[in-house]
Amino acid sequence: MLATATLLSCNTSQKLATKLQTYDEKVNYEEFFTDNTMRFDFHHSGDSQQEFYYFDKVIREGVWAGSRVSLINPFDYGEQHFRIIDKSTGKVIYKNNYCTLFNEWQTTPEASVTSRSFPEGVIFPEPIKDFGIEFYARNKQTKEWEKRYTQDVCINDYNIAPQKTQHECIDIHIGGDIAHSLDIVLLPDGFTADEKEKFLESCRMWSDALFSYAPFTQNTHRINIRAVWAASNEKGISEPGIDKWVDNLLGTRFYTLNSERYQMTEEFQTVRDIAASAPYESIFILTNTDKYGGGGIYNFYGLGSAGDTGRTGEVYVHEFGHSLMGLGDEYIEIGNTVSALYPAGKEPWEANLTRFVEFEDKWEDMIAEGTPMPTIAPEDSTEKEWAIGAYEGGGYLEKGIYRGWPECMMKALTDFCPVCQRAISKYLDYICK
Ligand SMILES: [Zn+2]
Numbered sequence: 001m002l003a004t005a006t007l008l009s010c011n012t013s014q015k016l017a018t019k020l021q022t023y024d025e026k027v028n029y030e031e032f033f034t035d036n037t038m039r040f041d042f043h044h045s046g047d048s049q050q051e052f053y054y055f056d057k058v059i060r061e062g063v064w065a066g067s068r069v070s071l072i073n074p075f076d077y078g079e080q081h082f083r084i085i086d087k088s089t090g091k092v093i094y095k096n097n098y099c100t101l102f103n104e105w106q107t108t109p110e111a112s113v114t115s116r117s118f119p120e121g122v123i124f125p126e127p128i129k130d131f132g133i134e135f136y137a138r139n140k141q142t143k144e145w146e147k148r149y150t151q152d153v154c155i156n157d158y159n160i161a162p163q164k165t166q167h168e169c170i171d172i173h174i175g176g177d178i179a180h181s182l183d184i185v186l187l188p189d190g191f192t193a194d195e196k197e198k199f200l201e202s203c204r205m206w207s208d209a210l211f212s213y214a215p216f217t218q219n220t221h222r223i224n225i226r227a228v229w230a231a232s233n234e235k236g237i238s239e240p241g242i243d244k245w246v247d248n249l250l251g252t253r254f255y256t257l258n259s260e261r262y263q264m265t266e267e268f269q270t271v272r273d274i275a276a277s278a279p280y281e282s283i284f285i286l287t288n289t290d291k292y293g294g295g296g297i298y299n300f301y302g303l304g305s306a307g308d309t310g311r312t313g314e315v316y317v318h319e320f321g322h323s324l325m326g327l328g329d330e331y332i333e334i335g336n337t338v339s340a341l342y343p344a345g346k347e348p349w350e351a352n353l354t355r356f357v358e359f360e361d362k363w364e365d366m367i368a369e370g371t372p373m374p375t376i377a378p379e380d381s382t383e384k385e386w387a388i389g390a391y392e393g394g395g396y397l398e399k400g401i402y403r404g405w406p407e408c409m410m411k412a413l414t415d416f417c418p419v420c421q422r423a424i425s426k427y428l429d430y431i432c433k
Pocket residue numbers: 330352407408409410416417418419420421
């Protein structure tokens with residue numbers, strides 16, 4: 001029997017600043033969702049000042065790997081968030097936050113003279129009934145959330161596509177059941193058909209690296225790591241700056257945003273197509289190159305070179321700190337005093353950086369009474385002599401921004417600092433509920 005045709009986009013609108021809708025934070029999963037994943041693909045377009053969203057497609061994917069309790073992300077992280085609204089009750093039934101490569105591109109000189117479009121897609125548990133999706137972005141100056149796009153989706157629409165090809169999914173580390181664990185999927189890029197074992201060896205190394213750093217060491221029982229095996233036509237990674245182009249699976253390349261070591265892909269929907277062969281919440285791409293480089297964007301994906309034997313493990317974990325929960329870089333670029341990312345007078349949303357605007361939401365409670373503020377580590381002092389405090393410099397800036405500890409995985413690829421460790425643990429508690 002033919003299903004009745006319904007319009008996929010019952011109602012679409014591009015909107016500017018609208019007051020945030022309030023939402024009930026308790027959602028009964030079984031009342032609103034099936035066991036599966038739904039994906040909403042769109043194009044994120046604009047320039048340095050404006051952004052627009054253009055609908056692409058809706059896809060039904062495999063089993064939902066996220067929590068069935070934590071459905072409304074309470075952490076105010078990221079430059080973007082989206083909400084799923086149950087149409088019959090108007091209730092917000094899902095919310096998640098993230099950042100994108102488009103957001104980073106908006107800060108480049110190119111974005112002030114041209115417009116571009118990036119393919120994007122978000123995943124959420126499949127609603128049982130018709131729903132609306134709303135996209136929010138932070139205002140560039142005020143950092144306040146503004147509603148930018150809404151669209152309704154009819155759940156019986158025959159245009160909702162099935163998942164693409166299922167690839168082989170291999171367990172690397174299984175700690176717990178999918179609903180109560182962080183589910184990470186590792187994807188290969190630039191590995192040819194005869195290099196499956198090389199990729200899997202990199203995956204085992206990735207897993208060993210992650211679990212060698214606290215607080216991941218203490219959380220092996222609630223983290224799952226799976227690999228999806230899919231070969232590339234050609235070996236390696238593109239390097240446009242030296243006219244090297246490779247026909248690889250995910251389109252990864254160096255020279256992202258014209259920065260040689262910045263290795264990413266702009267083909268995010270392809271990344272999601274391949275990731276869908278595993279139950280997943282968090283994506284990390286391993287590239288078949290020994291050239292140093294990588295990247296990580298909050299709730300988008302992380303990426304690292306599989307063959308850079310020098311510092312590969314540390315780079316993996318550093319980039320994963322970005323992609324899992326948007327930890328900020330704590331390092332300083334000497335002489336850098338102004339940043340569009342961290343405007344003066346606005347609290348960074350990253351858990352490990354502060355400008356003392358909303359310090360009470362960060363790690364103020366971890367600082368012992370009598371600790372000098374700002375805090376300075378005595379010269380030639382060792383870790384044993386350090387105190388949790390507010391050390392000046394971070395987020396690429398020398399002045400006016402503070403971190404909680406002299407060194408960190410997010411600064412110099414050492415152990416995570418106490419502030420990051422607590423923030424990661426809290427985030428895992430939320431994801432694994
Ligand atoms: Zn840190």
